[in-house]
Amino acid sequence: MKFYFRAEFGRYASSLDKAGLFTEMITNELQTGEKTFSYSNFDAAIDRINQGWIVARIMRYTPYYEPFANGETILTGIEASLVPRFLNPDKPKAGGRDNFERFTGKKISENTSMGLSPLGEAYANFGVDGGIFFMFMLGLFYNFYMFVILRLALKYHSLILWLPLLFLQVVKAETDFVVVLNHLVKASIVVAMIIFSIRKFALIKL
Structure with missing residues (x-):
């Protein structure tokens, strides 16, 4: 609809x-x-x-018409996740249109938001071998994050219930790396503030 x-x-x-x-x-x-x-x-x-057709278009277009980004969009995503927008007004916005058109060569309408997906962005930056290594490292990062959450949940028991919110963008297809990481960082801060505030002011041990 x-x-x-x-x-x-x-x-x-x-x-x-x-x-x-x-x-x-x-x-x-x-x-x-x-x-x-x-x-x-x-x-x-x-x-x-279907994330597959997006990755296929990226591999058909890059690097033949657009050179590999060599980590450019990854570094941009990390910076955008750590620096608030008021300190960096030019940080990328959600939607993924610019990167999608850049690395697939396919124009999408102004009303359509579609990203490369972490897998597609890995290839667009580092090629096949580098992309595989990047996805391996990204998986290790997710594993470490999950490990930290599970350890903290031993003290803050309700934290395990926040995992669907924390990983909301992580498990979505065709979502850019900047959106995934930005959501993970911001959602972590919000959840931490909620749990801290309730424990501090409502005296409820979540």
Whole structure:
């Protein structure tokens, strides 16, 4: 439904009209299911969740038309995750359009957000062998992070319940490295603040 809503979105000026459009479209779809269960919608959904075709396009386009980035986007992602936006106004925004078009050569619409995925970005930066090594190191990082969470959960028992939030972007397909790492860092800070605040002020041992 998001695709169809976006197609009609620009025709309405006020927020009230847009809300009315959304309600009308959802109501009609719940009654008919015409768009949700159409073959074209299933094809589009499979394309979006299939990380393989994104990686294939990257490998077909890079380095023949766009040279390997040699760690550029990885370093940018690390910097963007550690430095707040008010200190770095030019830090990348979520959506992945620029990197997607740069390394696949495929133009996507202004209303579409689609990233390379960590696997695709690993190849776009380091090639096949370097990409394999990078993914191995990224896996070790996730393993270490999980180890730390499980150790902390021995003291802060509810921490284990926050794992779905902490790993929300990690397990998603076609999400750029900058989005994955940025979410992991920011979500960790938010969860730590919530647990600390509740233990400090509500005197509840989460």
